[in-house]
Amino acid sequence: MKNEIKISAKGVQVFYADKHAIKNVDVEIKDKTVTAFIGPSGCGKSTFLRSLNRMNDTINTCRVEGEILLDGQNIYDPEVDPVQLRAKVGMVFQKPNPFPKSIYDNVAYGPRIHGLSQSKTELDEIVEMALRRGALWEEVKDRLSEPGTGLSGGQQQRLCIARAIATQPEVLLMDEPCSALDPIATAQIEELINDLKENFCVVIVTHSMQQAARVSNKTAFFHLGDLVEYGDTEELFIKPIDPRTESYISGKIG
């Protein structure tokens, strides 16, 4: 439900060996809301985002402390299966990374491995639904068997979003999803993000302040591993509280 807390991080610390990348972060991320993470390069946005679906597990030196509750359950509990978790908490990366497979198979991949469909027709429906939601259906419906890698960058990114949606996740994490796209493709993705928040909890990392302002309801500003300020996007961009936030969003030297 709207305004319900979907993800609750409590005292989260992330280390890469000795490097303290995220320092004691507490944050509550709401469902059916777009939350933007902003901050200077290297402040820990991607690190924190990846800790929300345990993508960091794949990095040997990486250690996460504290609690991250998804619907009240700690995702770092030993009994939680990271593969299942990532079906629930999908991720879209900065660079579109379609599999070297057909457009259809790219989207069908997740539902297949998670056994989400009983029949070919059911799978067809899931693929169509995901491509529609990814705002790509009209452009690819007649060429579903062509390779996903043959699409334009913006189309590939929407394909990756469709692929992430196909497993019917509850949360969608996006790490700079538009950084490789032109303004039109960016606008399409932003429009899509706006639609997605009807059904999902969306978290987006972006370097574009304007993008954060345009798409998000909530914004979190990170600086040197600290969560400095978190609040309504409007408030944060018109009237930030912390001088570090003010400096960053107005492009000043601190």
Add this chain to the structure above:
Amino acid sequence: MAEKHIISAFDEDIEKIQSTLMKMGGLVEKSLFDAAAALVKSDIELARKVKEHDQVIDSLEEEVNIQTVRLIALRSPAATDLRYALSFIKVASNLERIGDYGKNMAKRSLVMEPSLITEQGSNSLRRMTKDVILMMNNALDAYVRKDVELAEAVIIQDKDIDLHYNALFREFLTFMMEDPKNITTCMHLHFIAKNIERVGDYVTSIAEQAIYVATGEYPSEERPKLDTTSLTKVDPKSVS
């Protein structure tokens, strides 16, 4: 500005608009000052100058608007910068209106018949004008320096202007009731007094912009409004 933008042209843009506003403020001050002097000295030449002067003020307002639109379009200001951008347009508009009242005062000074009442009233109005000019300078100072305390003091000062207006209103009313021949003169004097009282309101608005830029919030309390003349009744029996 203690902190500088990484893109230094951004600072230059903001400073340029601020200096245009200060230039406007200077001209508006001169306009009020000269209009009041023209009134007291029945100086037709000075009054004409005030009227010409007003066109310069109008064109400066336009300049502020153009520069601000450019700032918004090219620099996407955020936080304090954004609040400044919004306030530039408002403050310029406030100053332009104040300038209009100066012009109006000058215009009226041209048609006033010399009389004892004209002389007395003009001197009172000049004192009131001086007070409001002082207030305006403080408001502009508070605005540029983001000085909340000074801005709040200006808002409080506006009470005195209101009280001064109330007193003049009663005085002019009395003169009119004493002798209908005074009506034309007193009507003009009264309009000028009312206009200066309005100038106080525009100055207050500038002080409020100063507070908005500095804090992100408009002053919460109701503005003290001491102009009670709308509740004043005329009782002919009270004068005779």
